[in-house]
Amino acid sequence: MNPEIKQRFNEFLTTKLNAEQQKAVQHQDGALLVIAGAGSGKTRVITARIAHLILNAGVSPRAIVALTFTNKAAKEMQERITHFLGKHVELPFIGTFHSYCLRLLKKNQELLDYPFFSILDDDDQQKLLSGIINRAALQKEVTAKNLSYQISHIKNHATDTEHINMLYAVNPRLQALYAAYEQEKKASKCLDFDDLLLQGLKLFTHHADFKSQTQDTVRHILVDEYQDTNVVQHELLKQMARDARTFSIDSICVVGDEDQSIYSWRGATIANIINFKKDFPDAVSIKIEQNYRSVQSILDIANSVITHNKQRNPKVLWSEKKGHDRIRRITCMSEYQEGDLIAQFASVASKTQKLSSIAVLYRTHFQSRAIEEALIRSSIPYKIIGGVQFYDRKEIKDLLAYLRLVVNPFDRASFFRVISVPPRGLGLKFEELFYEYWHNETFLHFHDVAKKLIETMQVMGSKKTALEEFCHVFEGCAPTDKPTHALDHIISKLGYIGYLKETYEPEDAQSRIENVKELLNAMKHFESSGIGTIEQFLDEVALMQEKMNKKDENHDALLLMTLHAAKGLEFDTVILTGLEEGLLPSSRSMAQEDTLEEERRLFYVGITRARERLLITHSRYRYAYRNMTDQIPSRFLDEIPDHLTFIENASYWKTPEMRIALSKWLGNNQAPAENHIMTFGTPKSSNNTYLKPATHISKPEIPEQTMQQTKIRKFRLQQPVEHEKFGIGLVEEIEVKGTGVTYLTVKFKTGKKKLDSQFLKSL
Secondary structure: OOOHHHHHHHHHHHHHOOHHHHHHHOOOOEEEEEEOOOOOOHHHHHHHHOOOOOOOOOOOOOHHHEEEEOOHHHHHHHHHHHHHOOOOOOOOOEHHHHHHHHHHHOOOHHHOOOOOEEOOHHHHHHHHHHHHHHHHHOOOOOOOOHHHHHHHHOOOOOOOOOHHHHHOOHHHHHHHHHHHHHHEEEOOOOOOOHHHHHHHHHHHHHOOHHHHHHHHHHHHEEEHHHHHHOOOHHHHHHHHHOOOOOOOOOEEEEEEEEOOOHHHHHHOOOOOOOHHHOOOOOOOOEEOEEEEOOOHHHHHHHHHHHHOOOOOOOOOOOOOOOOOEEEEEEEEOOOHHHHHHHHHHHHOOOOOOHHHEEEEOOOOOHHHHHHHHHHHHHOOOEOOOOOOHHHOOOOHHHHHHHHHHEEEEEEEEHHHOOOOOOOOOHHHHHHHHHHHHHHHHHOOOOOHHHHHHHHHHOOOOOHHHHHHHHHHHOOOOOOOOOOOHHHHHHHHOHHHHHHHHOOHHHHHHHHHHHHHHHHHHHHHHEEEEEEEHHHHHHHHHHHHHHHOOOOOOOOEEEEEEEEEOOOOEEEEEEEEOOOOOOOOOOOOOOOOOHHHHHHHHHHHHHHOOOEEEEEEEEOOOOEOOOEEEEEOOHHOOOOOHHHHHHEEHHHHHHHHHHHHHHHHHHHOOOOOOOOOOOOOOOOOOOOOOOOOOOOOOOOOOHHHHHHHHHHOOOOOOOOOEOOOOEEEEEEEEEOOOOOOOOOEEEEEOOEEEEEHHHHHEEE
C-alpha cells in the first residue's frame, strides 16, 4: 500500500475524529457495539474502521464484510472507503444483507435443497400468488398483495422451517396457501427476497464445513444501522461470528442507535441492539455522543424527550454549536391555520435561505392536504419526498374519477380509469369492446353504451352483472349534489374501504383509508366555504392542480415528507406538525408501551433532523371524519421542559401578525404587507418561555359607525365561536341584516344553529 495514502489516512484519524470515534475505529479484536447518536458521524466511523483494518492492521479486503440496509447506503460507504484507499484498490464486500446472502447462495448451489436460477420480484411473486388464489377459489377472501405481506411478515420473524410452520399453524388456510406457494417456487426454481436471508442462514446452521470455511475467510464483520435488523438478520450475524457460544472470528462491529429504531412494522426489532451483550457477553460498548449537526438547544429537547423511553442505552447528545432562541412551539386554531402558518414561515424564511433547506414533517400522509392547499394559495413551491401530492394519490384520483363521471358521463379517461377499480373481472377484451363501440357512437355516454352492449348480448353472464353493478353505483347522484353526500354514496356502493384493506398491506391500506377520510374532510371544508356542488368542487381541485403543474420543476421548493421518510436526512430548519394525541403518538400506538416508545423515537428522529431551527406546531381543533373535534396536545410536548422553548398561541393571529412574529424570530425584521397592531410581546429574558399578549395598547378614538362595522366584520367563515349552551362550533354562514344585526349559521357538535352574533363569543 502506498505510504502516502497510509500517512494521509492516519492524519485524518487523529485530526478529524474525536476521541470516542477514534476508539471505535482502532478497537482491535472481539465484539464491539458502537452506540452512535443522531448526527454523530456513524458512517464516518464505520468506513474509517474498514480503512484502518486494511491500512494499519494489514487485513485483506477479502476478510472483511460490511453489511447495511440499502444500496444507496452501501454506495456511499464504498465511495468513502475509495477516498481513503485510493482508486484501483480492491475493496471488501460492502452491500445489503440480501445481496451478501445471494452471493453465498450462488457460490454454494450444491448445498441448497433445490437449485434456483432467478429471484422473484414483487410483480412476479404476486402473479404466482394470484394463480394459487384463483385455483383455490379464494379471490373474495384474500388478495395476492395481502398474502405476500403475510408470508413476508412470518418469514421475517422466523429462523427455520419448524418456526415458520408453528407461526402458520394458527391459520390453516394461510398455511395451505403458503405450502402451495413454496411448491410453485420450487417447481419454477425461484426464490423470493425473504428466502435469500433464510436460505443464507440455513447454510450456516445445516452445513458445518461451510460455516467453518466462511469463518476462516471472513474475519471481520461490520454492520450499519443495527437497530433496523430483524430476527433473521440477527441470527445470521450470530452464526457468522460464533461457533455455539464461542466467538470464532477476529471482530464484529455493529453501529446503531436504538433511539432511532422506527421500523418495527417492517420486521425490525429493537431487542437486537438492546440485547447485543447477551449474545456477545464480552462485547465492548462505545458511545459516540458528540453531535455535528444540531445546535445544543435542539439537542437539549431531543435528550429530554427520549429519556422517557425505557428500552434504550442511556446517552446524552451534545454539540459545540451554540444558538439562542432556536425553537418555537406554536398552538394553532385548526389544521387550516397550521397550514397558513407554515406558508407564511416559508414566505418569510425564503428571503434569507433556500426553501429546500426547510422540511415540513408529519406523522402520516393525509396531514399534507391542508398544508398543500395553504402553500398553493400562497404560491409557495413545494415537493413531497417519498410520496405524491395529495390530489395525485391513486385512491384520491380513483374517487375523483367517479365524481367526474357523475358530472360528465362522456368522460372516457375517467371511465377507463375506474371500470376495474375495484376489480370486477371484466378484463382487457371487455375494455377494448367498450372502447370500440363508444368510439363509433360518440354521442352516447357510458350509461348508454353499457345498455346497448347488454341489449345486443355482446356482454353476458358475470360480465353483464358486473357492468350493471358499476352503473348502479351512480344511481341517486347528480352534479348538483353536495360532494360529501355523493362521495359517501359512491364509497358505500363500491365497498371501497374493504377493497383497500383487501388489496394493500395493512400499513399501506391504513394510509390510503386515512387519505380517503381526509378527502371527505376537504370536501366538508369546501362546502362550508360556499362550494356546495360536485361540479364546483372538481373545478376547485382542477385549478389547484393546474397551478401546481405550472411550477418550475427546477425551482427551489419547500420539502414535505413523513417522519419515516426523513430518517437519515438533515435540514437547516425543521417544522414538526400535528403534535396531537392520535396523530403523534398515533391512535394505533397508545395501547402498548413498546409501540408508544417507537412513536417517541419517531418524534426524536424528527427533532434531530434540524441543524439550526425547530418549529413545532399543534392545533386546538381539527376536522376528523367531517366533524370538528377538540385536539389534545401530544403527551410528548409535556416531556419538553418549559425553559427549553418559547411557547406561543397563534390561535387569534391574522396573516400580518404571523409575518411579524416569524420575521422577528428569524431576525429578518420584515414589515408586514399592511400596518397592523401587534397583539403580543417579546420575552423579557431567555428564561421567560411564553410570549404573552400585550397588557396595554393605547386606542385612538373610533367613530360609532366604524365601531359597528368592526363588530359586524369580527366574524369570518370557519372561525371557531363559543355559545353558552351549545359549546364550541365553526361559522359556516354569515348574514348581515339592514339593521346591522349579524346572524351566524354555526356547526356545533349537536348540529347547525342560526344565532344572533351577540350570543356568540369569538375565539
